[in-house]
Amino acid sequence: MLTGESRRGRGGDGLERPTGTREKILAQSLALFNARGLGRVTTAEIAAASGIREGNLQYHFPRKSGLVEALFSAFEVEAETVAGRMPADPAAPEALLAYQRGWFDLIWRYRCIYRDGIAMVEIAPALRPRVHALRARTQALARGVFEAAVRAGRLRIAPDALGRLIDNAWIVSSHWMSHRLQGSTELTQADLDWGFAQVSDLFAPYLVMDNPD
């Protein structure tokens, strides 16, 4: 249980289907943060969107950083699930694309974490080591998936080059939003598709198109 937050009897991350005030706050926060960025949403707005007063928001989340930490905790759980989802058939042409799609869906739902560069760790510095650790764990899981694709003959790449490719895919996956937001003020489905195509393109030179069987 996180420090500085009220404890509740029931579990769940409370982001889908809000069942109480705390859950409602988290759901509304995520929506506002996704739309405008972590640094451009005030606690007053979150309270208003949640249908409560600021004092009550303070009761549930004494600090804005605690709110961000709670959202990150929910993301953390989902990220590890998505990263560890090994394709049934790593040789299938659509396997890696489906894996990437899983990541993009998750990132899109929690895009507030990614849209403003390092804003999250500046608002909630306690998250810095957790961000680092989560990246290490999920990248290791992703590497396992790509190595399976190499063994299945679907991907042709040397082990050290694979490490750099994964790092580049990580950077583009995580920062295409910032890149697009420098020119406009909001993200659309078209931006999402653009980002997906950019990441796909990173893998293109290493994909083996002909089935090796």
Added chain:
Amino acid sequence: MLTGESRRGRGGDGLERPTGTREKILAQSLALFNARGLGRVTTAEIAAASGIREGNLQYHFPRKSGLVEALFSAFEVEAETVAGRMPADPAAPEALLAYQRGWFDLIWRYRCIYRDGIAMVEIAPALRPRVHALRARTQALARGVFEAAVRAGRLRIAPDALGRLIDNAWIVSSHWMSHRLQGSTELTQADLDWGFAQVSDLFAPYLVMDNPD
């Protein structure tokens, strides 16, 4: 001449060898912004570092955004020079590496622009269209350099794939800092080398190693 700033008789961007108060302010601001990020440096600190009082800083730059805009203007001029520097021999193995090095040196000197994602355009919204336009101009210039490398037989890539490759190189070049800053609080030379290697790796699959002659 930018609005909202004092006018001076002499020219120059005033970033190297400060010759007056305005130049000193700009040089100190760039150093502080590079070290800690645009959003984590106050006007009070800038005034102190420049050896003047806050009121005097207000005289030269009535708004913090004006300060950021002035720094961006200096960057803008240099960026266009660096992007347009066509290698003497586009077929030479070191030509593209030298071109990339030119960009990295520039980005490193103005790293405050890149280290915090979209922080700059949030502090100075007037820069949004200029960032967009500068990117379009410099990417077009870069494309010209890469197309010369293709014609020289140094790079083997289809025209549409080249566009996506340049976009990916742009994202990695611009955001490897944010990526590294999520785990630590400051950037080192080792980070710079890491970023350079990551971008180089993007081009590796398309490089023709054997001289076609």
Added chain:
DNA sequence: GTCTATATATAGATAGAC
């Protein structure tokens, strides 16, 4: 658990004396 009302902190902008 929720509210009202108030306090604190910080940054940035302003007015005017010198």
Added chain:
DNA sequence: GTCTATCTATATATAGAC
């Protein structure tokens, strides 16, 4: 051109009544 002093805005945190 530089200073002192003040002001406003915003955001976040606290105390205590209900």
